[in-house]
Amino acid sequence: MSTFSPRKALLAIAAPALALIVAFVVTSVILLAFGDPVVEVWQTILSAPKPRQFVQIVNGATVYYLSAVAVAVGFRMNLFNIGVDGQYRVAAFAGALFAGQAWFPGPVNVILTIIVAMIAGGLWASIAAYLKVKRGISEVISTIMLNAIATGVVQWLLLKVAVKQPGSNTITTKPIPESSQLDGLSLIPGAANKVYTLLLLAILVGSAYWFIIGKTRFGFDLRATGRSETAAVASGVKVPRMVVTTMVASGALAGLIGMPLLFGQDHNYGTTFQAGLGFAGIGIALLGRNHPVGIAFAALLWSFLDVQSNALQIRAGVASEVVFIIQGVILFAVVIAYELIRRADVRLEQQRVARELSAVSPDAPSVEGARA
Amino acid sequence: MFVPGSIGRIVSAARSRHDRHLPAPPAARSPASGPGRGVVAITAPAPERPATLGGAEYAVELEGITKRFPGVVANKDIVFSVKRGTVHAIVGENGAGKSTLMKILYGVQRPDEGTIRVDGKEVHLHSPSDAIAEGIGMVFQHFQLADNFTVLENVVLGAESLHGIGDGARREIKRLSDDYGLDVDPDALVADLGVGARQRIEILKVLYRGAKIIILDEPTAVLVPQEVDELFDNLRELKSEGLTVLFISHKLDEVLSVADSITVIRRGTTIDTVDPKSVNARQLAELMVGAELPTPQTEESTVTDRVVLRTEDIVLGSAAEGRNVLDGISLTIHAGEVLGIAGVEGNGQAELVEVIMGMREPTAGRVYLGDTDISDWQTREIREAGVAYIPEDRQRHALLLEAPLWENRILGHQTETPNVKGFIIDAAGAKADTERIVKEYDVRTPSINVKAGSLSGGNQQKLIVGREMSHEPKVLVAAHPTRGVDVGAQASIWDIIRQARRDGLAVLLISADLEELIGLSDTIEVILRGRLTGTFDPDTVTAEDLGAAMTGASADPTDHDGAGESR
Numbered sequence A: 001m002s003t004f005s006p007r008k009a010l011l012a013i014a015a016p017a018l019a020l021i022v023a024f025v026v027t028s029v030i031l032l033a034f035g036d037p038v039v040e041v042w043q044t045i046l047s048a049p050k051p052r053q054f055v056q057i058v059n060g061a062t063v064y065y066l067s068a069v070a071v072a073v074g075f076r077m078n079l080f081n082i083g084v085d086g087q088y089r090v091a092a093f094a095g096a097l098f099a100g101q102a103w104f105p106g107p108v109n110v111i112l113t114i115i116v117a118m119i120a121g122g123l124w125a126s127i128a129a130y131l132k133v134k135r136g137i138s139e140v141i142s143t144i145m146l147n148a149i150a151t152g153v154v155q156w157l158l159l160k161v162a163v164k165q166p167g168s169n170t171i172t173t174k175p176i177p178e179s180s181q182l183d184g185l186s187l188i189p190g191a192a193n194k195v196y197t198l199l200l201l202a203i204l205v206g207s208a209y210w211f212i213i214g215k216t217r218f219g220f221d222l223r224a225t226g227r228s229e230t231a232a233v234a235s236g237v238k239v240p241r242m243v244v245t246t247m248v249a250s251g252a253l254a255g256l257i258g259m260p261l262l263f264g265q266d267h268n269y270g271t272t273f274q275a276g277l278g279f280a281g282i283g284i285a286l287l288g289r290n291h292p293v294g295i296a297f298a299a300l301l302w303s304f305l306d307v308q309s310n311a312l313q314i315r316a317g318v319a320s321e322v323v324f325i326i327q328g329v330i331l332f333a334v335v336i337a338y339e340l341i342r343r344a345d346v347r348l349e350q351q352r353v354a355r356e357l358s359a360v361s362p363d364a365p366s367v368e369g370a371r372a
Numbered sequence B: 001m002f003v004p005g006s007i008g009r010i011v012s013a014a015r016s017r018h019d020r021h022l023p024a025p026p027a028a029r030s031p032a033s034g035p036g037r038g039v040v041a042i043t044a045p046a047p048e049r050p051a052t053l054g055g056a057e058y059a060v061e062l063e064g065i066t067k068r069f070p071g072v073v074a075n076k077d078i079v080f081s082v083k084r085g086t087v088h089a090i091v092g093e094n095g096a097g098k099s100t101l102m103k104i105l106y107g108v109q110r111p112d113e114g115t116i117r118v119d120g121k122e123v124h125l126h127s128p129s130d131a132i133a134e135g136i137g138m139v140f141q142h143f144q145l146a147d148n149f150t151v152l153e154n155v156v157l158g159a160e161s162l163h164g165i166g167d168g169a170r171r172e173i174k175r176l177s178d179d180y181g182l183d184v185d186p187d188a189l190v191a192d193l194g195v196g197a198r199q200r201i202e203i204l205k206v207l208y209r210g211a212k213i214i215i216l217d218e219p220t221a222v223l224v225p226q227e228v229d230e231l232f233d234n235l236r237e238l239k240s241e242g243l244t245v246l247f248i249s250h251k252l253d254e255v256l257s258v259a260d261s262i263t264v265i266r267r268g269t270t271i272d273t274v275d276p277k278s279v280n281a282r283q284l285a286e287l288m289v290g291a292e293l294p295t296p297q298t299e300e301s302t303v304t305d306r307v308v309l310r311t312e313d314i315v316l317g318s319a320a321e322g323r324n325v326l327d328g329i330s331l332t333i334h335a336g337e338v339l340g341i342a343g344v345e346g347n348g349q350a351e352l353v354e355v356i357m358g359m360r361e362p363t364a365g366r367v368y369l370g371d372t373d374i375s376d377w378q379t380r381e382i383r384e385a386g387v388a389y390i391p392e393d394r395q396r397h398a399l400l401l402e403a404p405l406w407e408n409r410i411l412g413h414q415t416e417t418p419n420v421k422g423f424i425i426d427a428a429g430a431k432a433d434t435e436r437i438v439k440e441y442d443v444r445t446p447s448i449n450v451k452a453g454s455l456s457g458g459n460q461q462k463l464i465v466g467r468e469m470s471h472e473p474k475v476l477v478a479a480h481p482t483r484g485v486d487v488g489a490q491a492s493i494w495d496i497i498r499q500a501r502r503d504g505l506a507v508l509l510i511s512a513d514l515e516e517l518i519g520l521s522d523t524i525e526v527i528l529r530g531r532l533t534g535t536f537d538p539d540t541v542t543a544e545d546l547g548a549a550m551t552g553a554s555a556d557p558t559d560h561d562g563a564g565e566s567r
Helices: A005-032 A038-046 A051-075 A084-101 A106-135 A139-161 A198-214 A217-227 A230-233 A239-252 A259-266 A277-286 A294-309 A322-360 B003-012 B015-019 B037-043 B098-105 B130-133 B149-154 B167-179 B195-208 B226-238 B252-260 B279-288 B350-356 B379-384 B406-408 B427-440 B459-471 B489-500 B514-520 B543-551
Strands: B058-069 B072-083 B087-091 B111-118 B121-123 B134-137 B213-216 B244-249 B261-266 B269-274 B307-316 B326-334 B338-342 B364-369 B385-391 B473-481 B506-510 B523-529 B531-536
Touching: A005 A322, A005 B379, A038 A322, A051 A084, A051 A198, A051 A239, A051 A259, A051 A294, A051 B134, A084 A106, A084 A139, A084 A239, A084 A259, A084 A277, A106 A139, A106 A259, A139 A294, A198 A259, A217 A230, A217 A239, A230 A239, A230 B213, A277 A294, A277 A322, A294 A322, B058 B098, B058 B244, B072 B087, B072 B098, B072 B261, B087 B098, B087 B226, B087 B252, B098 B213, B098 B244, B130 B134, B134 B195, B149 B167, B149 B195, B149 B364, B167 B195, B195 B213, B195 B226, B195 B350, B213 B226, B213 B385, B226 B244, B226 B252, B244 B252, B252 B269, B252 B279, B252 B531, B261 B279, B269 B279, B307 B350, B307 B506, B326 B364, B326 B506, B326 B531, B338 B514, B338 B543, B350 B364, B350 B473, B350 B506, B379 B385, B385 B459, B406 B459, B427 B459, B459 B489, B489 B506, B489 B514, B506 B514, B514 B543, B523 B543, B531 B543
Parallel strands: B072 B269, B087 B244, B087 B261, B134 B213, B213 B244, B338 B506, B338 B523, B385 B473, B473 B506
Antiparallel strands: B058 B072, B058 B111, B111 B121, B261 B269, B307 B326, B307 B364, B523 B531
16 A cells, blocks of 8 residues: 555556466366367357346446455455355344344335344354454364354254245245335446445445555554564554454454345345355455455456356357356466565565665665575 | 775764775785685685695685675675685674575575585585585574474485485484484484584484585574583584584684684675684674774763663463573663663563563563553553564564555554554654654665565664654663664664663663673673573673673672662
């Protein structure tokens, strides 16, 4: 978050661009190897989306964005909340259950439901925070376990409160009252479907994330802890407290993931509620480098690939799951590229500093750069 | 080669001394005093020297070794030769290029120019395994041993093909141990062994792999004086068996006592090779630094009777060690007083600092700032109350290496102006103040937006010191404030500590540099195994007295019985 320089901007763009190219090449090779029609696949994926698909892309990205921000909060202090997946399911279930009771009218119900979901997600995450701070258990392990437990707990509770959908095998919570259902926004001209109203929530969350992490004292402490825990301790950061706060915040944000789906699409929580969003968030946060704008682009790209791949089976005769290969390779490539570029950046800057300093005092070649 | 004018960069912070560096060009140094060739070589790379001649006499010869890193020259025209069966020391300041040189010799890095000859034969070392094949072995400063393995297992690890992993290996280890007097039991568990024994295992590992030339990188840094003596006995043993030892150090007394020949490196190039019998430590130091040594010197006492920082019977237990790491530490520091703590590393200094800074909860004891009991305060509250802190390991405890300088200026003072306005980081304020610190404390950097990790150690430390002195502190806790910094930065940090003392701060100075302690302190306490074992007056004490007290060898330590009142 330092001042802008062309060199930095170039380095920031280089890695994702490189990763996309690598993904393109690797996927093509795999398709070729298995005799699939490479050209048709790319034509399908890279064709211009129709307005209807545009709406789907934005809607998918909204949910991904919330998920990735929830993960990114933890990443910024080296806390790997793998449990976003479980947290959002617990929270979506709790929210749907609450909203379905219709205790409050229309919009009030929406806002209170969102709060309930955040509390549920935060509470679920606080188990992992407690175990880490008090028992020294790695959050990676505990959140993975908690994901499995969340699946079971939600399923079990769902059976207790479920209403049977007529004419289908799915069971769901009681649908939320119509007054609380959010119709959506007609943002994209020519599309019959609508963009989730809670796109606004994602924008709000992104702005708050940018402000709190980048501009506040709390954000500074959080980032300092992520960069060097030892230095943070010496600077007066109470690391255990930061761990709890961040983990709970991450869980509370995870609680928001299901909200656009709940109010804009499903209107209940059931066995068909979209799964796996938490894991997608991990990849998207990585791709977007935990940056509020970067994550937005990454979420759009992910959602774009999702939506565009739907037509693969029909138009190219290739299973749409090919898109997982593309997404996976992008992630691999981008993680490697970021690390390479980070090292290059450090080295380049050291050279630049050494050069500029020796230019100041030309008669004194520095040897200090040789510390290592 | 060496141009006198180029000293500027290191010493220029101490501008008053700038013109007083040793004026003598290297060629003027008496060549007769050195062991023949090494001294002759410094006048020119001497390319005409016949290679065959060295065959028997020299184990290693380096000629014109140059290594450039982007933007810097780490080694330039390194020339020296090491006689077989001798201990040859390489001395130089931190950052003089010793480590790079040794990495070149061990095949970790390749020189851009120059030749290396081993036993008179030119070699090209591309990797450590090449070096090992040529009979060159290296013992690193940080041991590379697996604690939960036995000595035998550690030694054979990676060399299983030599003598197997069973009785053959055990016999070989015993033989080496007996031949070179290393006193190593192959079946002991490494976790049970002390530092000295671990170092002998490292040496044995190298011998096991057939090394005839052994490089030791700062081997005494981790040892207590008795262990140093034992190590030197081992080295003499190795030497008498015909092995060659290259010994890297900056501890001049040790070098003088063990080496047969000493090569001085300064600013990446060989300055001279001298005979230890013909120089004393001070002359050697001046060769190393290239200038008259700046000595820390206190001025007249500014000590008042106002107590600023006081600790009372601090005890810190340790489950791991079975004894108290800190055992009844009581000290008092007055306004305008520098209290120095002398001790061999690992005797509780680091823990004492952490207790005072609130980073560690003591088992018992209180800490007072003025009249206020701050024992239960958090680190942040203690810092806000005016305790400035220069940690011993600046890269781990005082900096965010990947953050720009101005964010590092905020670190440790996240709640204080000019860094914040309420709960919001005041980037503009912090940046402006970083500019001020950079200017006032002479931090050499092209900009305040570069990462802290891009600066040299000395400039990092000046930034830290500047930051800590920018919040009107009442107390300065400085742990090894000049460790690993260049001479120029050292002089300015000393000046800052003196100024702090004049300004009425209470300064707790922890240092391994006895001259620094003697020069800056008003009172020196010696810490040994977590206890304060003696109080000394820096005006009368010598480094030898302190050294003896630090190791517990002192005949008459000042009776202390834990009271610790310095006056």
